[in-house]
Amino acid sequence: MNLHPRTAAVRAALRPGEPSRPVSPPIHLSTTFHRETDGSYAGDYVYSRADNPNRRDLERTLAELEGGGTAFAFASGMAAIHAVFQSLDAGSHVLLPDDVYFNVHRLLDTVFARWGLTYTRANMADADAVRAGLRKETALVWIESPSNPRLKVTDVAAVTALAHDHGALVAADNTWLTPVIYRPFVEGVDVVVHSTTKYFGGHSDVLGGATIAHPAAPEWLTKRLGEVQRFGGSVPSPFDCWLARRGTTTLHLRAVAQSQTALSLAKFLNEHPKIERVNYPGLEGHPGHALARRNWRNGYGGMLSLEVRGGVEAARKVANGLRLFTQATSLGGVESLVEHRRSVEGPDSPTPNNLLRLSIGLEDGEDLIRDFERVLESV
Numbered sequence: 154m155n156l157h158p159r160t161a162a163v164r165a166a167l168r169p170g171e172p173s174r175p176v177s178p179p180i181h182l183s184t185t186f187h188r189e190t191d192g193s194y195a196g197d198y199v200y201s202r203a204d205n206p207n208r209r210d211l212e213r214t215l216a217e218l219e220g221g222g223t224a225f226a227f228a229s230g231m232a233a234i235h236a237v238f239q240s241l242d243a244g245s246h247v248l249l250p251d252d253v254y255f256n257v258h259r260l261l262d263t264v265f266a267r268w269g270l271t272y273t274r275a276n277m278a279d280a281d282a283v284r285a286g287l288r289k290e291t292a293l294v295w296i297e298s299p300s301n302p303r304l305k306v307t308d309v310a311a312v313t314a315l316a317h318d319h320g321a322l323v324a325a326d327n328t329w330l331t332p333v334i335y336r337p338f339v340e341g342v343d344v345v346v347h348s349t350t351k352y353f354g355g356h357s358d359v360l361g362g363a364t365i366a367h368p369a370a371p372e373w374l375t376k377r378l379g380e381v382q383r384f385g386g387s388v389p390s391p392f393d394c395w396l397a398r399r400g401t402t403t404l405h406l407r408a409v410a411q412s413q414t415a416l417s418l419a420k421f422l423n424e425h426p427k428i429e430r431v432n433y434p435g436l437e438g439h440p441g442h443a444l445a446r447r448n449w450r451n452g453y454g455g456m457l458s459l460e461v462r463g464g465v466e467a468a469r470k471v472a473n474g475l476r477l478f479t480q481a482t483s484l485g486g487v488e489s490l491v492e493h494r495r496s497v498e499g500p501d502s503p504t505p506n507n508l509l510r511l512s513i514g515l516e517d518g519e520d521l522i523r524d525f526e527r528v529l530e531s532v
């Protein structure tokens with residue numbers, strides 16, 4: 154049966170087979186599994202770092218929802234990202250978005266600089282810039298769409314075609330949109346990465362990450378990603394896998410609701426005289442709107458950012474005055490968050506000082522708008 158993703162997400166969680174026949178899967182804490190007298194493993198598991206039932210459950214669900222081949226779960230999003238770079242040959246060159254998630258270039262500047270991995274950055278919204286950034290030794294192009302925190306939208310199909318012509322692989326970080334809104338494999342990307350800490354977990358209570366390879370990705374890539382997971386050992390605990398997998402059953406409903414609320418708040422803020430700019434691809438005036446409308450489904454995501462008139466002082470006043478937005482980093486949880494992004498990214502950040510990033514939760518949209526209305530009157 155060809156199931157709607159909502160149905161698939163719920164049904165994927167129901168895999169009976171335990172002797173007690175539970176409806177919700179148990180958490181398998183055992184680190185090791187019985188060996189038979191003939192040396193075989195009847196249960197198909199040997200040792201929990203190599204594989205365990207909760208991790209396999211999560212990995213199968215993630216692969217199914219992304220429409221991918223093999224998924225590997227990691228202890229965090231950064232561990233998953235690390236695994237992709239570690240699967241490249243030493244000395245490779247990587248092309249990154251100019252506004253890549255700041256921890257990615259930190260990882261490359263520190264850990265991978267010692268491996269001779271080099272990178273350059275390009276504006277991924279500009280095909281000429283991407284073409285100019287590709288080199289003979291470019292092994293990978295990294296895509297984050299929409300970008301953080303200004304929500305630039307990349308033409309993934311166009312960038313992927315350029316990279317493939319050049320013999321480079323393409324990785325897409327799909328954390329912000331999730332497969333509910335966007336499926337990078339449809340546009341030919343080779344590997345998708347996620348921080349499952351965000352929308353998959355959905356409740357700000359579990360760290361995790363995953364890599365998912367395209368069903369037709371080169372065999373060596375899948376093999377190496379699996380080696381980094383099993384032998385590198387940055388694996389999530391069974392409980393973490395259980396929580397992330399449970400989150401997938403409500404992901405669709407959450408992502409749709411969060412997108413709807415984000416759009417109505419973005420429209421309100423976009424009209425407000427005290428706001429200089431709203432970055433949200435769901436707004437018709439956003440430079441990535443046409444691309445997003447063509448390639449995304451079910452909404453435009455639950456993340457947006459705004460630039461407050463009056464500089465950093467005014468921006469801080471807004472963040473401090475909001476009652477229904479908790480000041481914290483991260484995203485994708487049931488509670489709305491606000492963050493002064495530049496102070497998190499550090500002094501070399503290109504992010505404007507009056508920018509606030511919002512992660513929209515599951516509160517009522519009208520309540521969130523009223524909260525902004527009240528606080529903007531006072532700045």
Ligand SMILES: *Cc1c(COP(=O)(O)O)cnc(C)c1O
Nearest residue numbers: 229230231254326328348350361
């Ligand atoms: C949070 C985040 C990461 C890092 O994930 P962790 O789970 O915090 O390690 C990577 N990419 C994006 C887009 C993120 O938002």
